[in-house]
Amino acid sequence: MLTHLLVSALALAVDSPASPQPGTMAAVLASSKPADWRTLDPENTLYLELAAGRVVIELAPAYAPNHVANVKALAREKYWDGLAIVRSQDNYVVQWADPEAENADASKKRAIKTAKPTLPAEFDRALDSKLPFTKLADGDVYAREVGFSDGFPVARDPRSKKTWLVHCYGAVGAGRDTATDSGGGTELYAVTGHSPRQLDRNVTLLGRVVQGMELLSSLPRGTGPLGFYEKAEQRVPIKAIRVAADVPESERSPLEALRTDTPAFRRLVESRRNRVEGWFHAKAGKIELCNVPLPVRRKAP
């Protein structure tokens, strides 16, 4: 009786059983070729190191080039080391930042050295033929077109000729104040609940969590307004945030992600649109963007 709900809706880590049933995601992955996978670029991968373990974030320089560059600069000057996760709001986001960022006494704040404190927003970018796009055929409530671009869920509007990253579970963005140019990456958040798509094009998204999401999503919820922790000791200390390329190779997390521009990926989407597993009585026939798994696995040595 405990083997209910047999297949996770969003399994980030994928283990293939020995003989997976044809038509399942496990079968698609088992039959995938090495060329169906891409190694995460260490120059565009962040490690958020917590006492509980490592959260791996893939950055999206194609969509937020200035924010990605700034976040890497912040990591390289060790801006976040010793700062903390300050907020955990149920069904919404966790957020990490300098807890003293609003202190009137500037000497209490973490100094920014080489990076920029704020940046112009990168809420969307011009549609560009160089950006890969695998369209999802099933439609979307919020955008005219949705699909995948180099492993990221994205939306497009052919009329305004814009494209943008969307707020699916695990999306990472740069918090900001009311002014659209008041963010820049010093405060980052990750989505921990149902996709808050109303935030699309309101915050600069710059990446997504590809491993260790459970270290963020299972944090106690803050009891202050907006889920901020009310006491300093409730905050979750950040040991370090590093660009993977700066970490000795032996200490890196060698990950590869399923490409999203291949027939294998299209088969994966179909395997989730119409579930062939015997447990499923009603096949949805459709799939919503944020329910499409984006598999990541340990790279074979």
Next chain:
Amino acid sequence: MLTHLLVSALALAVDSPASPQPGTMAAVLASSKPADWRTLDPENTLYLELAAGRVVIELAPAYAPNHVANVKALAREKYWDGLAIVRSQDNYVVQWADPEAENADASKKRAIKTAKPTLPAEFDRALDSKLPFTKLADGDVYAREVGFSDGFPVARDPRSKKTWLVHCYGAVGAGRDTATDSGGGTELYAVTGHSPRQLDRNVTLLGRVVQGMELLSSLPRGTGPLGFYEKAEQRVPIKAIRVAADVPESERSPLEALRTDTPAFRRLVESRRNRVEGWFHAKAGKIELCNVPLPVRRKAP
């Protein structure tokens, strides 16, 4: 800089500031009348009591009458008392059950007294003019029509003349094995991640969490397959599950929910479809079913 992302996407508990900005959800709630709210029926409210606090579940007898009756019978025979939350799978569900349910030695299992061990599925029900329905105009990827029925997010298919509860964050359902009639309510789950809509019409949903969701969603994720806890000591003990009507009135959680069939609720949906708060740069113009807040508040004494 810490006041980012000002309004929760899904605030279950709603506090209205003194002078909320017109057009915001806070303003809609501040101007609501007592008749815009309905008191939760103690006969159709469950309290899941954990060491960390109480989780309040509103049951949906209009959609799953047999499962609701059986779950109440199980609560009344104290079936779950001393059992446990056995599973927490990231971005999916938590599940509570008898950890010994699959023990070959039947004497190890929690006995079922007056309730039924299994029931025929109640995946959907016939469209019935007596069921209230407030249609959401924004469409849906999975269903022809979606909206709200007595406080529950629901879908409808006018062609097959069926309606069903949907898997939004906090939805509570009856786990089952492969056979559709193998559930019955002894094992329940609650959705803790992005809405797994592929489960719609595959599991009998019977209610939703209206308070205390964070007690479930922040539980450590299980490290076994499907997020099951691997060690007995990792499970989260259930002190008791009670029908609210059976709890002394002084110990009840007096809650009321915003009705979903009123002009006030339509204004609330509009306040979330197009956010007037100054922080929002791009108004979505649309809202997806599971992003519509369903406010619940403490009933004034």
